Amino acid sequence: MPPARWQPPPDVSRWYGGRFGTLPRTFFMAFYDPKPIEAKWQKRWADERVAEIDVSAPGQKYYMLNMFPYPSGDLHVGHGRNYILGDALYRYLRMRGLAALNPMGWDAFGLPAENAAIKRGVHPGEWTRGNIERMKKQFRSWGILYDWSREIASCDPAYYRWNQWLFLKLFEKGLAYRGKAPVNWCPSCRTVLANEQVVEGRCERCGASVEQRDLEQWFFRITDYADRLDSGLDALTEWPEKVKLMQRNWIGKSVGADVEFEIPLLGRSLTIFTTRPDTIYGAMFMVLAPEHPDVPKLIETHTDRAAIEKWIGEVRNKSALERQESGKEGHFTGSTAINPFTGEPIPIWLGNFVLPQYGTGAIMAVPGHDQRDFEFAKQYGLPIRVVVQPPGETLDAATMNEAWPDKESGVSVDSGSISGMPTPRAIAAILDEIEERGIGKRSIRYRLRDWLISRQRYWGTPIPILYCEKCGIVPVPESDLPVELPSDVPFTGKEGNPLEKAESFVRASCPRCGGAARRETDTMDTFVDSSWYWARFISPRDSSRIFDSPAVNRWLPVDQYIGGIEHAILHLLYARFICRALHDLGLVSFEEPFARLFNQGMITKEGFRDPEDHLSWVPLGEVEQRDGVPFRRGTDHRLIPEIGKMSKSRFNVVPPDDLIDRYGADTERVYTLFIAPPEKEAAWSDEGVVGGYRFLNRVWAFADAVAALEGEGEEGELERKLLRKAHQTIATVGSRIDRFEFNTAISALMELSNALGDYLGGGGVQRKVALEAYETLLRLLHPFAPHVTEEIWQRLGHEDLLVTSSWPEADPARQVEEEITIVIQVNGKLRGQLSVAPDAEEAEIVRQAKANDKVTPHLEGKEIVKTIVVPGRLVNLVVR
RNA sequence: GCCCGAGUGACGAAAUCGGCAGACGUGACAGACUCAAAAUCUGUUUCCCAUACGGGAGUGCGGGUUCGAUUCCCGCCUCGGGCACCA
Numbered sequence: 018m019p020p021a022r023w024q025p026p027p028d029v030s031r032w033y034g035g036r037f038g039t040l041p042r043t044f045f046m047a048f049y050d051p052k053p054i055e056a057k058w059q060k061r062w063a064d065e066r067v068a069e070i071d072v073s074a075p076g077q078k079y080y081m082l083n084m085f086p087y088p089s090g091d092l093h094v095g096h097g098r099n100y101i102l103g104d105a106l107y108r109y110l111r112m113r114g115l116a117a118l119n120p121m122g123w124d125a126f127g128l129p130a131e132n133a134a135i136k137r138g139v140h141p142g143e144w145t146r147g148n149i150e151r152m153k154k155q156f157r158s159w160g161i162l163y164d165w166s167r168e169i170a171s172c173d174p175a176y177y178r179w180n181q182w183l184f185l186k187l188f189e190k191g192l193a194y195r196g197k198a199p200v201n202w203c204p205s206c207r208t209v210l211a212n213e214q215v216v217e218g219r220c221e222r223c224g225a226s227v228e229q230r231d232l233e234q235w236f237f238r239i240t241d242y243a244d245r246l247d248s249g250l251d252a253l254t255e256w257p258e259k260v261k262l263m264q265r266n267w268i269g270k271s272v273g274a275d276v277e278f279e280i281p282l283l284g285r286s287l288t289i290f291t292t293r294p295d296t297i298y299g300a301m302f303m304v305l306a307p308e309h310p311d312v313p314k315l316i317e318t319h320t321d322r323a324a325i326e327k328w329i330g331e332v333r334n335k336s337a338l339e340r341q342e343s344g345k346e347g348h349f350t351g352s353t354a355i356n357p358f359t360g361e362p363i364p365i366w367l368g369n370f371v372l373p374q375y376g377t378g379a380i381m382a383v384p385g386h387d388q389r390d391f392e393f394a395k396q397y398g399l400p401i402r403v404v405v406q407p408p409g410e411t412l413d414a415a416t417m418n419e420a421w422p423d424k425e426s427g428v429s430v431d432s433g434s435i436s437g438m439p440t441p442r443a444i445a446a447i448l449d450e451i452e453e454r455g456i457g458k459r460s461i462r463y464r465l466r467d468w469l470i471s472r473q474r475y476w477g478t479p480i481p482i483l484y485c486e487k488c489g490i491v492p493v494p495e496s497d498l499p500v501e502l503p504s505d506v507p508f509t510g511k512e513g514n515p516l517e518k519a520e521s522f523v524r525a526s527c528p529r530c531g532g533a534a535r536r537e538t539d540t541m542d543t544f545v546d547s548s549w550y551w552a553r554f555i556s557p558r559d560s561s562r563i564f565d566s567p568a569v570n571r572w573l574p575v576d577q578y579i580g581g582i583e584h585a586i587l588h589l590l591y592a593r594f595i596c597r598a599l600h601d602l603g604l605v606s607f608e609e610p611f612a613r614l615f616n617q618g619m620i621t622k623e624g625f626r627d628p629e630d631h632l633s634w635v636p637l638g639e640v641e642q643r644d645g646v647p648f649r650r651g652t653d654h655r656l657i658p659e660i661g662k663m664s665k666s667r668f669n670v671v672p673p674d675d676l677i678d679r680y681g682a683d684t685e686r687v688y689t690l691f692i693a694p695p696e697k698e699a700a701w702s703d704e705g706v707v708g709g710y711r712f713l714n715r716v717w718a719f720a721d722a723v724a725a726l727e728g729e730g731e732e733g734e735l736e737r738k739l740l741r742k743a744h745q746t747i748a749t750v751g752s753r754i755d756r757f758e759f760n761t762a763i764s765a766l767m768e769l770s771n772a773l774g775d776y777l778g779g780g781g782v783q784r785k786v787a788l789e790a791y792e793t794l795l796r797l798l799h800p801f802a803p804h805v806t807e808e809i810w811q812r813l814g815h816e817d818l819l820v821t822s823s824w825p826e827a828d829p830a831r832q833v834e835e836e837i838t839i840v841i842q843v844n845g846k847l848r849g850q851l852s853v854a855p856d857a858e859e860a861e862i863v864r865q866a867k868a869n870d871k872v873t874p875h876l877e878g879k880e881i882v883k884t885i886v887v888p889g890r891l892v893n894l895v896v897r
Numbered sequence: 898g899c900c901c902g903a904g905u906g907a908c909g910a911a912a913u914c915g916g917c918a919g920a921c922g923u924g925a926c927a928g929a930c931u932c933a934a935a936a937u938c939u940g941u942u943u944c945c946c947a948u949a950c951g952g953g954a955g956u957g958c959g960g961g962u963u964c965g966a967u968u969c970c971c972g973c974c975u976c977g978g979g980c981a982c983c984a
Contacts, residue, residue, distance in 0.1 A: 262900075267980080368982095691909090702909075705924095890916050891965090
């Protein structure tokens with residue numbers, strides 16, 4: 018811990034003995050006091066607006082972007098990791114001479130603001146603006162530079178008017194539509210709830226039992242883009258494989274066929290979707306989702322119709338999870354379908370495991386080759402037929418599903434014309450036959466559903482739609498935008514969407530007929546706001562258009578996007594969808610908004626996870642006792658055991674204030690980046706922090722030690738060694754930052770620092786050489802510890818480092834070792850070492866190796882059958 | 898259940914192309930300094946045997962390829978993550 022008061026060291030040259038030297042008793046450490054230094058440079062960077070950039074200026078552009086945060090008000094060290102690594106990258110890119118754009122804004126609409134309004138009576142806008150101010154201060158105290166002239170907040174009408182404009186464009190193109198959807202409905206609050214707001218089947222706010230209701234909602238037709246969103250992933254070579262895979266799974270592309278099955282009772286056919294048409298000879302029954310529209314007719318004549326209808330009602334009321342947990346349930350409808358290939362009548366069942374949203378809501382059940390169908394058949398005693406066998410084997414129906422999980426590589430049996438064909442060929446052949454006979458067609462289905470954007474909330478972008486008694490749904494004319502949120506709205510938390518109560522807002526006149534109209538009171542999902550903000554940063558103050566397309570085409574796609582893995586699916590998928598929609602509207606020339614993506618890992622404390630994502634921190638609830646163990650309820654409603662020490666008011670959080678107060682922001686920055694590879698989850702350690710502080714102090718102390726040197730002479734071996742390390746470090750640090758390996762970049766800088774300490778403590782006296790190494794260290798260290806390096810740089814008599822200094826160039830000639838150590842092995846066992854010139858001939862190295870006394874005893878009476886020389890590494894003598 | 902990813906000292910980790918395993922940093926132990934403590938500086942710190950010189954083993958487990966494997970291949974085990982009745 019530093020002393021309370023910082024004292025400048027006296028004549029340090031007298032006492033500083035270097036890393037390996039001894040120190041006189043009067044020694045006291047030259048602690049640097051980060052507070053005034055950091056305040057000074059933060060003010061200077063802000064005053065000089067160093068990060069502001071003109072997007073029309075020439076130069077090699079680099080657009081980097083941190084996901085804009087939800088302004089929750091408080092940031093902890095886990096958030097810090099995200100922004101600190103972005104800032105380190107930004108400073109590095111700048112020093113490399115790139116025109117780097119690094120903007121920041123606020124994902125400022127959302128539920129927490131509204132809850133704060135209900136709880137504390139403060140207007141959501143006021144609460145949000147206060148939080149934004151707090152967070153801006155925190156960014157500044159971390160030394161993070163953003164181009165604040167481009168700041169945007171999604172709750173600003175100047176921003177959300179373009180949300181509304183975009184909605185209207187999508188509406189024109191048929192990509193925004195109103196439709197019915199099953200939603201969670203709280204009858205007491207009279208509002209729709211997000212899935213996350215339903216806890217154990219009850220409303221999180223009032224505890225009432227949540228119902229499933231079919232309500233009219235607004236959707237974006239993202240499913241129209243399913244195929245492009247899926248195939249576009251292939252081109253994203255700079256995205257983590259993990260994220261691409263998650264997106265692929267989410268989109269869920271399945272290639273198969275729609276096939277018609279005749280239903281005698283209906284006098285027409287029903288369509289099913291299958292990915293395995295080759296198993297159609299084994300389709301022993303058909304299963305429909307209980308919600309299937311033809312179900313009422315099919316059960317009309319059933320003897321116990323009432324019981325079935327009751328069961329259907331129960332299934333419909335269950336959440337997806339409950340539906341699965343209740344196991345497989347079904348009822349026979351009493352009707353049959355005709356298998357188009359075997360010609361047999363097969364029973365039509367209803368099954369809770371068939372989902373109405375996917376495919377056609379109807380399946381052909383092949384119990385012989387599908388686990389789910391098999392279980393259902395066993396449960397209800399339905400017949401099973403085997404129509405595919407593993408090559409060279411004969412399994413029976415009972416063991417098929419367990420014994421042979423690899424179902425893609427079989428051979429069809431008892432399947433008419435495709436019998437004997439291996440599965441891939443059988444699929445192609447049966448598809449041809451289905452299409453020739455006109456009973457179906459090849460088809461691709463996706464799991465992806467349309468994006469429900471309606472929210473019955475106040476704090477969001479109003480959907481610009483009017484309902485006219487005569488004209489029906491009427492879009493608000495562009496000239497009337499923005500539709501602004503009314504400010505005088507009561508927040509009671511009890512009566513559904515507060516907007517419905519704002520008479521002046523709801524009452525409107527129809528722009529077509531002039532008659533009475535009612536304004537849409539739903540607001541948009543906040544993911545709409547964040548789906549295109551990356552383009553708005555290019556022309557954030559343009560009030561005439563959504564953005565400046567030519568400039569956007571020059572600056573986009575984003576060269577480096579940085580954010581949490583929790584947005585691997587929704588945010589990134591929506592942004593990719595909207596980008597394509599903008600492309601199809603002719604507004605942008607590219608389809609992918611983010612060329613390179615990086616997901617940083619979370620920082621944990623005491624071994625468990627911060628349950629909140631980095632965009633929406635909300636303080637957590639009270640401690641509860643469960644079986645004598647203290648728990649806290651997270652905002653995600655999981656109960657998390659409380660272990661170990663932590664902050665009193667917040668769960669598992671390290672606030673940066675104390676840390677910065679004590680050690681400075683530079684220490685936090687260095688430690689945060691050093692702690693672990695940035696993509697990995699990392700455990701925060703208070704002890705580890707001091708390592709960063711010690712390192713920076715040592716760097717600080719070098720200034721005086723280097724200045725005290727007096728030698729002006731020639732370079733000797735010590736000097737060449739130090740400069741070699743400096744040039745090697747330049748090469749290492751650059752390539753490591755390029756690959757986001759900030760932890761090893763910092764360890765390389767620590768090595769250089771240690772080398773300088775060794776030089777100073779080991780008899781080095783050449784001031785010029787030490788200074789060169791030292792200044793190299795400072796420049797390389799700047800992205801990680803900007804304040805202290807600027808301060809030293811200035812004291813060394815230079816202009817501002819970030820603004821005027823460039824990234825150092827590594828001289829390859831300087832990096833070459835004078836002598837290299839080669840390891841000698843005999844039959845792979847380490848038997849000695851050898852120092853040779855770096856350009857030594859292979860034959861000479863082998864000769865010396867054989868002459869080495871450590872090696873010779875092992876060669877006694879043996880014949881050398883082979884010598885392997887790895888240049889600069891080893892010589893291996895293989896003997897017999 | 899399906900699909901990914903990861904297992905290296907007491908701890909966070911490193912090893913960029915198959916070539917000295919453990920860089921760098923914590924922590925611990927010892928020494929210097931101090932009346933003393935803290936801080937700082939210096940040294941030691943994978944494990945086993947040995948006072949020492951030195952020797953042996955070692956990157957989750959079992960096998961394989963190779964002169965040589967943390968790295969490549971096959972089979973397990975454990976942990977983490979994603980999806981979860983998607984036909």
